[in-house]
Amino acid sequence: MRVQHRHIIYVQGYDPRGLAQYYRMFRTELRKFARLYQLNATIGRPQTSPDGETASWSIETRAGDWQTRTSYDFLRFEDLIQRDLAAPIWSTVFHAVWIYWRLVFRGTIARFFRAHWRFATFITYPHFLLLLEALGSFGVAYGFAKALHALGIPDLFGVAAAAALFVAILGSLLKYTESATYLLYLLSDTIWTWEFSHRQRPEWDARIDRFAQHLVNVARSSDAEEIVVVGHSSGSFLGTEILARALTLDPGLGRHGPRIVLLTIGGNFPIVGFHAVSQNFRDHLRLLAVEPSIDWIDCQSRKDVMNFYPFDPIAGHGIDVGANRRNPTIVPVRFREIIKPEHYKLFRWQFFRVHFQFVMANELPHAYDFFMIVCGPVPLSDRTARPEAALAIATGDATAREWAWKRLETAGAGRADAADLRAMEPSARRSG
Secondary structure, three states: OOOOEEEEEEEOOOOOOHHHHHHHHHHHHHHHHHHHHOOEEEEOOOEEOOOOOEEEEEEEEEOOOOEEEEEEEEEOOHHHHHHHHOOOHHHHHHHHHHHHHHHHHOOHHHHHHHHOHHHHHHHHHHHHHHHHHHHHHHHHHHHHHHHHHHOOOOHHHHHHHHHHHHHHHHHHHHHHOHHHHOHHHHHHHHHHHHHHHOOOOHHHHHHHHHHHHHHHHHHHHOOOOEEEEEEEOOHHHHHHHHHHHHHHHOOOHHHOOOEEEEEEEOOOOHHHHOOOOOHHHHHHHHHHHHOOOEEEEEEEOOOOOOOOOOOOOOHHHOOOOHHHOOOOEEEEOOHHHOOOHHHHHHHOOOHHHHHHHHHOOOOOOOOOOHHHHHHOOOOHHHHHHOHHHHHHHHHOOHHHHHHHHHHHHHHHHHHHHHHHHHHHHHHHHHHO
C-alpha cells in the first residue's frame, strides 16, 4: 500500500517554454512543497535522452515515518511548438481565422458553449481581440486616407498608402503586444488542435507513438509500485493518446508490473473530441473508459477558464459503455481551498497562473496537491478514494497517521479483490 518508488511520465500541454523553464518551475515549487509540509525533498539534474525527446530526473522525499523515490520523465514537444510559433504573423492570422469560422459554421463552437461557456469564450477571445485591433488599425488608416485626399493626393495613391499603413499598424500591434495578449500564441494553438484532430500533423503522431513505446518499456522494466501518466492542459488528450496506443502495443500493460494510472488535470478533451473526424480519438476514450487494469483520474476546476468544467470526458462525447464503465473518476478541485485568502483575489484573475496551479505547490495543505501526488507515499487511486486519510498522513500526528493507513489498507484490500475479478473477466470470456 505504501509507495516507495513512483514513476511519473509528464505530458506537457501546448507550451513553447519546454524543459528549461518547466524544470526551474518544478524545482522552485518542490521547495515550497517541502516547506509547507515540513519535509525534506531533493531533486537531481535533468538527463536528456539521446534523441532529445525525453528528459528525466529523480526526487528523493523524506518525512518523519516515510520516504519515497520518484523517477520523473518529461516528454518534450517544445521543438514542434516553437516551430509553429515561428510561422509568419500573417500566415498564422489568416489560417486561424479561417479555421475559427469553419468551427462556427460546423456548429463546433456552439457545442463548446453548451459544454462550457467559459472555455468557449476563451477560445473566442483572441479572435475578438484581433477584430478590435483590426478595427482600430482600419480607423487610423481611414483617417490617413482622408487626410491625403484633403491634400489633393490622388485617390489611388491614397488608398494604397492607407492599406500599407493598416498592415503596418496591425502587424506591429500583433507583434509588440504579444507578451501581454498571447494572441498569436492562442491562434497558433487553434491551428494546431485543428490540424492534430484532422490527422494533419504526422510529426506529432510519430512522436506520440514513440512515447507510447517508452511507456511500454518503462512498465516492463521499472521496479516502481505505480506509474502515473500525467497530462496537463492539452497534455490531457495527448496523454490519453499515449496510454491508449501503449495498450494497443501491449494489451496486458496494466496487468503486469506496476499499477498504471492516468491523471488528467486542467483537461480540454473537446477541442479534439468534438470534431466529427476524431472518431479514432473517441474510440481511445471508449477503450480507457472500460479498461479494468487502468485507473484514470480527471481533475477539473471551475475557476480555470482553460479547462472544461464540469465535463464528463466519456458521456460528454456521446460515448455510452453502460455498466462496463469504470473510468474516469472525476475530481473537482477548488483552488480557493489551496491558495491563501490574501492571495486568492489577485490569483483568480491571472488566467494562465490559475491554469498552472494544477502543477504548482499548494499554499495550504489539501487532499489535492500535485507534489504530494508526485512525491507522497499514498498511491494515487487510494488518495482519490480516501482524500481525508491521505491528508491525515501528510499533516496529522502519529495517531492520525496510524488511523489513516488502516483506513487506506482496508479500502485497498476491497479494491484489490474487485480488481482481481475484473482482470479475470477477459480470460473468462475467451475461455467461454
